[in-house]
Amino acid sequence: MAVAIVTGAGQGIGLATARRLSEAGYRTVLVGRDAAKLDEAAAAISGPTMSVAADLTVPEQVEALFTTVEEAWGWAEVLVASAGASLAAPITQTTDEQWQQMIDSNLTAPFRCIRRALPPMLEARRGRIVVIASVVAKRGERQVGAYTASKHGVLGLVRAVADEVARDGVTANAVCPGYVDTPMTDATVAAIADRMGISTDDARTALERRQPIHRLVQPDEVAAAVLSCVQNGAINGQGINVDGGAVQS
Incomplete structure (x- = not known):
């Protein structure tokens, strides 16, 4: 069975995605900061699961995550980067620390996971990368400037990766929920x-x-879009909106 890593899998979109991937036949690795929440989530999934507690804003913990998975189950054919953070504040009241938190959680952490996941995918000439972005990856919105900037950044990262690895059997996409x-x-x-x-x-x-x-939007509606990116190798470099029609693109 192929292996899928899902970050932010203790609840919400990440958990719904982990469940979908398990039902599709993947051995599923649930990643998040709260070990107890991960174990509870894993217990509700019928297929083979592994829970790994990690703070993906810490570089060493990203490396430890992938090493743990590879030693136990082998390389991951699928990476779904669902972990993230949100912040609502006017630009004039957004502190440097809040700005950096959005960049670290929503852009740098997915970058590190993608960078670490890619080498075995490229060697095997198959792999799927999906990042959960947001509709504000495609538009500006008041009160969420730092969050919006981080999501614009991660969509750009996904598109660059998609172009870089398209000829190597690997795809990269973003799902952009409302x-x-x-x-x-x-x-x-x-x-x-x-x-x-x-x-x-x-x-x-x-x-x-x-x-x-x-x-x-319901979490499983987002997870369905993720699964389509995993199962269809012709979908690449896309930011797929799941927002009820708020952003038409």
């Missing part, structure tokens, strides 16, 4: 409610109304 019904969005809702002095229900409704379908 607002998804996840714990990360729950935190965004709470921040909006606090900042605007409204209820969390009203804040959630405001986010839902930003999407033409007037609801939050």
Whole structure:
């Protein structure tokens, strides 16, 4: 069985993706910072799983992750970089530390994972890389400048990698969700409610109304797009929107 590594797999999009890949026949490695949450997530997946706790903003832990997987199961044919962080703040109130956190979590960590995953993929002449970006990888949006910049960056990285490895049997794509019904969005809702002095229900409704379908995207809808990138070798260098039609491209 081929091996798939999914970062940010303890909840939300990452967990839904890990479940989809397991159902598709992959031995699935669930990666995240919270070991207990990973173990709980893995227990809910029927196929072979491995849980690896790691902070991917630490270079040594990226290397340790891949070494652990390779020693136990062999090289990973699929890498899904779903781990990330969000931040809502006006540009004038965004600190250097907050800016760096967005770059480290949403751009540098996926870069390091891709760099480490690629050599065995290139040697085998097959592999799939999918990064969970965002619709704000394709447009600007108020109050999320640092987050938007990091997602623009990671989409550019994916496109560069896709062009670099296309002739070697490896593809790289990004999936760009809108607002998804996840714990990360729950935190965004709470921040909006606090900042605007409204209820969390009203804040959630405001986010839902930003999407033409007037609801939050479900994690499994994003995972389905990830699986299509894994299964279809002709999809390469794309930023696939899963946002109910908010960004038409």
